[in-house]
Amino acid sequence: MLAFPAFGTFVWVGVGILIMRYTWKIGLGMLGSMTSSMPPPPPSGEMRRINVRYRCSVCGTELRMVMAPDEDPPPPKHCLEDMDLMAPIDI
Numbered sequence: 001m002l003a004f005p006a007f008g009t010f011v012w013v014g015v016g017i018l019i020m021r022y023t024w025k026i027g028l029g030m031l032g033s034m035t036s037s038m039p040p041p042p043p044s045g046e047m048r049r050i051n052v053r054y055r056c057s058v059c060g061t062e063l064r065m066v067m068a069p070d071e072d073p074p075p076p077k078h079c080l081e082d083m084d085l086m087a088p089i090d091i
Contacts, residue, residue: 045069054083062086 047067054063059081065073075082 053086054088056083057081 004050031043047069050065050071050073052065052068052073054065054075055061056063056078058081059072061078061083063076063078063083065076075085
């Protein structure tokens with residue numbers, strides 16, 4: 001028999017306090033990382049104003065692109081296929 005039968009209880013309480021403190025520090029670190037703002041993206045060139053519309057030939061989703069790095073951007077992909085360029089409608 002142990003001389004101090006409550007010694008095991010003290011060990012478990014100590015382990016519980018250490019786990020609680022570790023969890024508390026991790027939680028505060030996660031909350032702190034969510035409150036900090038992201039740095040602005042580096043300037044990668046001039047963006048040009050365009051007005052191009054695309055349509056997915058598989059599902060019919062339409063997309064309007066208003067800014068691109070060049071005047072003739074490559075078509076985006078949707079449903080794993082390139083989208084089709086739509087003719088502009090002048091009314």
